[in-house]
Amino acid sequence: MLTQPSGAVVPRPVEEPVPVREGARNSTLASLAGTMRHRGISEQAINSALLAENQLRCDPPLSADEVGRIARSVARYQPATSPARPADSEEDAGGDTAVAVPWPEPPAPAAFHGIAGELVALVDPHTEADPAAVLLSFFVAFGNAVGRGPHFEVEAARHYTNLNAVLVGQTARGRKGSSWAQVRRPLETVDPRWALDRVQFGLSSGEGLIWAVRDPIEKQEPVRERGRVVDYQTVVEDPGVTDKRLLIVEQEFASTLRVMGRDGNTLSPTIRQAWDTGDLRILTKNSPAKATGAHISIIGHITRDEVLRYLDSTEAGNGFANRFLWACVRRSKLLPEGGRIREVDFAPFVRALKDTVEFARGVGEMKRDGETRDLWHEVYPTLSQEVPGLLGAVTARAEAQTMRLACIYALLDQSAMVRREHLEAALAVWEYCDASARFIFGDALGDPVADEILRVLRQTEDGLTRTEISKHFGRNRAASDISRALARLLEAGLAVCVPDAPAGGRPAERWFAVTPGRRADSQSTKETNETK
Secondary structure, X not given: OEEOOOOOEEOOOOOOOOOEEOOOHHHHHHHHHHHHHHOOOOHHHHHHHHHHHHHHHEEOOOOHHHHHHHHHHHHOOOOOOOXXXXXXXXXXXXXXXXXXXXXXXXXOHHHHOHHHHHHHHHHHHHOXXXXXXXXXXXXXXXXXXXXXXXXXXXXXEEEEXXXXXXXXXXXXXXXXXXXXXXXXXHHHHHOHHHHHHOEEOOOOOHHHHHHOOOOOEEEEEEEEEOOEEEEEEEEEEEOOOOOOEEEEXXXXXXXXXXXXXXXXXXHXXXXXXXXXXXXXXOOOOOOOOEEOOOEEEEEEEEOHHHHHHHOOHHHHHOOOHHHOEEEEOOOOOOOOOOOOHHHOOOHHHHHHHHHHHHXXXXXXXXXXXXXXXXXXXXXXXXXXXXXXXXXXXXXXXXXXXXXXXXXXXXXXXXXXXXXXXXHHHHXXXXXXXXXXXXXXXXXXXXXXXXXXXXXXXXXXXXXXXXXXHHHHOOOOOOHHHHHHHHHHHHHOOOEEEEEEOOOOOOOEEEEEEXXXXXXXXXXXXXHHHHHO
């Protein structure tokens, strides 16, 4: 429906609905629900709309309970609208932004399903680490320790259990390092060789990463008889690395982002390829090393300011950032005496974890059962929905990340079948990571010019003309750069252009930052102009 300036509602011409046949009903309603939630519609309103659409188009209609379940599932996700540079806390709010994105709520209880939740419950009374940090670190470490056996196939791609996660918090007070210490303790008891040899740090180049998981390096040497070459033989120049598991723990992940910005650095494409296939090679004359079947995982620790300073638009746009789970973490409590972790009896947990790791190493392809497939069809449209800006680039692999998490939950239950509770747990973790990404990146576009224009627009109620915007940059930005940035803001729905014709002056345009209230006004203005 179109809203006219007077506020009157003009209905669109009635069209004959296209029936949705059995088999496509869930995905159709879930897609509609995802679109509405993306725009900030409440669960109750989504449910009402789905019930109406269900009766009108679905043949035969779904039950009211099933429609309600779709609405509840989609309503768990945050709406798309968020400010550009959110504050770290309520005290920091204000200044640059109109509204502060709140620190994400703790992960839903479903996220603490199974043995992972048991570990968090064991250590939580004795550590200041954020439970979410312990949880994410455990998933990454466990997924690496089990190796390259369990996998889930999607079309022609195989998804293994190697995850990357970045824990984002305050410098020392975030207790990011404490979370890794709590995870390493039980895992090094289960697999001491892995903890000693295959947990490393020092990401600096793609060549260095490949060397840590390299295949044997062979070369051809001539066979000589009486000074003449009569044949050639293959000689192993380097035996390579037999254990292709590698967990990188970078407690100064900002340094990793900085080195990736250097000309010629190959770390970013190598990390992307490691997440995708594990087959690594750099085609340079001086880099003979290659790796096949590498199983590489990364845990990074960084502050939010460092992320925004060093993660440039190139690394966000080329897919590096969305191969990581981003999680906000902070100190959970004050323990002046440091807790009593030495008094905790880890023996039962370690025995169970050892059995679980041994089981997981014997698993090959993993699949979803029927009920889980139904849930996947419900949430897939929302997970696949495009989000503009830097946030969209960072969260673009929601589907793949969620399924990798679901597989890990299944393995922790010693199951090769991904069941509904495993997918629900994975969705709870992804929801937290998605909310964390919104806090960290907001609706920044990753375009320095566009983001600066948006920041300035949000500081003025009267908007700015192009001339005023150019003056803000000291007239040091080309008109084409400003036009491109404004077009990006307009396309993302973050800014709106309104005709501005001062008395006796030349017609101009005035730009405003979009707020929920102004969004409706700008739409009305646009429709008013279209009807003239």
